[in-house]
Amino acid sequence: MAEHGAHLTAASAFEDRPSIFEVVAQDSLMSAVRPALQHVAKVLAESNPGRYGFLWRWFDELYTLLDLLLQQHYLSSCSASFSENFYSLKRVPLRRDRRLPSRLATVGLPQKQHWKSLCLLALVPYLKTKLEKLVSRLREEDDYSIHPPSSSWKRFYRAFLAAYPFVNLAWEGWFLAQQLCYILGKAQxxxxxxxxxxxxxxxxxxxxxxxxxxxxxxxxxxxxxACSVKDRVKLAMKKALGGLAFSLSTGLSVGVFFLQFLEWWYSSENQETIKSLTALPTPPPPLHLDHDTASPLLPTLKTICPLCRKIRANDTALSTSGFVFCYRCAYNYVRNNQRCPITGYATELQHLVKLYMPEN
Known part of the structure; x- marks a missing residue:
C-alpha cells in the first residue's frame, strides 16, 4: 500500500493536480482548528461566566463570522481558502479547454465562483453543526419523554430521527465516492x-x-x-478588516503547530498524570457558595428544585457545578442557555447526570 501511495504522490508532482494526501490534509486543517477554539471559549466562559459566557453560548455564530472574514480575505487575495493557501493550492474556474493559460492567484475568482465558494466554505459547516445539535436534542427529548405523548410534533420528529442516519450516510458516501473517483483520475x-x-x-x-x-x-x-473623509473611512475599515483577517490567519497558522501538544496532553500516555490529579481530596466549595453568602437562587430546603421551587422530581445533577434540579427543569434551562443556572458555568446537555436514590 505504501508503494501505491508513493506512486500517486510522485505521479501528481508533474502536473498541477494536487495529490489526494494534500487535499485531505487541507480539509482536516479547519476541522482541527474549530475544536481548539471551542476549548479556548469554554475555558474563558468557565473562568468568568459573566464576562465571557457569551463566547460559549454564541460560539457557532462567532466562529462562522470569523470564518467568513478569513475566507473572504483569502479568496480575494489568493484565490483559495485559508487551508488551501496553507498547502500552496488555489482555486481555478472550470473550463473545457485546459490548454488556455490559468488565472493568477492574485486576480481572484470570478464573482459567481467567489460567492459560491464563500457560502460553501463557511455556511455549509455552520448548518451541518446546527443540524447535528438539533438531532442530538431531539434524541434526548425522545429518550427522556421531555415532550408529552400528545404532542403534535412527536410523530414528525420521530420520523426525522429515523431518516437522519440514512441521509447522513448518503452525504458521507457521496464524499467518499468522490474521493475514490479523484484517486483513480476519474474526477477533477x-x-x-x-x-x-x-x-x-x-x-x-x-x-x-x-x-x-x-x-x-x-x-x-x-x-x-489624497481623498475625502468618506473615502478615508472606507479605506480605514478595509485595512482594519484586512488586518483582522491577516492576524487571525497568522494566529491560526501558529496555533496549528500546538495541536500536536494538545493531542499529547489528552492522550493515553498522559492519563496517569490526570488520574493522579483527580485522586486528590475534594476541594472545599467556593466562598461565594457558603451558607452565609449563598446565592438567592438556592432554596432553603435541600429537596427543593432551585428552578421550579417544588419538590424535585427525577433528580438530576450538573457535572459542571454539582447542583441538583428536576430533570425537566435542568434540561430546558441548559438547552436554552448553555450554562448552570446557579454558577453560570458553561454547561451542555451531556453534563446532565441523573441521580437514582436508594428508595427508587
Whole structure:
C-alpha cells in the first residue's frame, strides 16, 4: 500500500493536480482548528461566566463570522481558502479547454465562483453543526419523554430521527465516492462542494508565488492618495478588516503547530498524570457558595428544585457545578442557555447526570 501511495504522490508532482494526501490534509486543517477554539471559549466562559459566557453560548455564530472574514480575505487575495493557501493550492474556474493559460492567484475568482465558494466554505459547516445539535436534542427529548405523548410534533420528529442516519450516510458516501473517483483520475474534484462552486484545486505555480510576493510588497509600500473623509473611512475599515483577517490567519497558522501538544496532553500516555490529579481530596466549595453568602437562587430546603421551587422530581445533577434540579427543569434551562443556572458555568446537555436514590 505504501508503494501505491508513493506512486500517486510522485505521479501528481508533474502536473498541477494536487495529490489526494494534500487535499485531505487541507480539509482536516479547519476541522482541527474549530475544536481548539471551542476549548479556548469554554475555558474563558468557565473562568468568568459573566464576562465571557457569551463566547460559549454564541460560539457557532462567532466562529462562522470569523470564518467568513478569513475566507473572504483569502479568496480575494489568493484565490483559495485559508487551508488551501496553507498547502500552496488555489482555486481555478472550470473550463473545457485546459490548454488556455490559468488565472493568477492574485486576480481572484470570478464573482459567481467567489460567492459560491464563500457560502460553501463557511455556511455549509455552520448548518451541518446546527443540524447535528438539533438531532442530538431531539434524541434526548425522545429518550427522556421531555415532550408529552400528545404532542403534535412527536410523530414528525420521530420520523426525522429515523431518516437522519440514512441521509447522513448518503452525504458521507457521496464524499467518499468522490474521493475514490479523484484517486483513480476519474474526477477533477475530491469534494462535491468544489463541483457545486464551479472550481477545482491546482497547485500554485512560480508565477503565482511571484505575483503574491509583488502584491504584498506593493501593498506595504503604497502611499494613500489624497481623498475625502468618506473615502478615508472606507479605506480605514478595509485595512482594519484586512488586518483582522491577516492576524487571525497568522494566529491560526501558529496555533496549528500546538495541536500536536494538545493531542499529547489528552492522550493515553498522559492519563496517569490526570488520574493522579483527580485522586486528590475534594476541594472545599467556593466562598461565594457558603451558607452565609449563598446565592438567592438556592432554596432553603435541600429537596427543593432551585428552578421550579417544588419538590424535585427525577433528580438530576450538573457535572459542571454539582447542583441538583428536576430533570425537566435542568434540561430546558441548559438547552436554552448553555450554562448552570446557579454558577453560570458553561454547561451542555451531556453534563446532565441523573441521580437514582436508594428508595427508587
Amino acid at each position: 474534484h475530491h469534494s462535491p462542494l468544489l463541483r457545486l462552486a464551479g472550481v477545482r484545486l491546482v497547485r500554485l505555480t512560480a508565477e503565482d508565488l511571484q505575483a503574491l510576493e509583488k502584491k504584498l510588497l506593493a501593498a506595504s509600500a503604497a502611499q494613500p492618495p
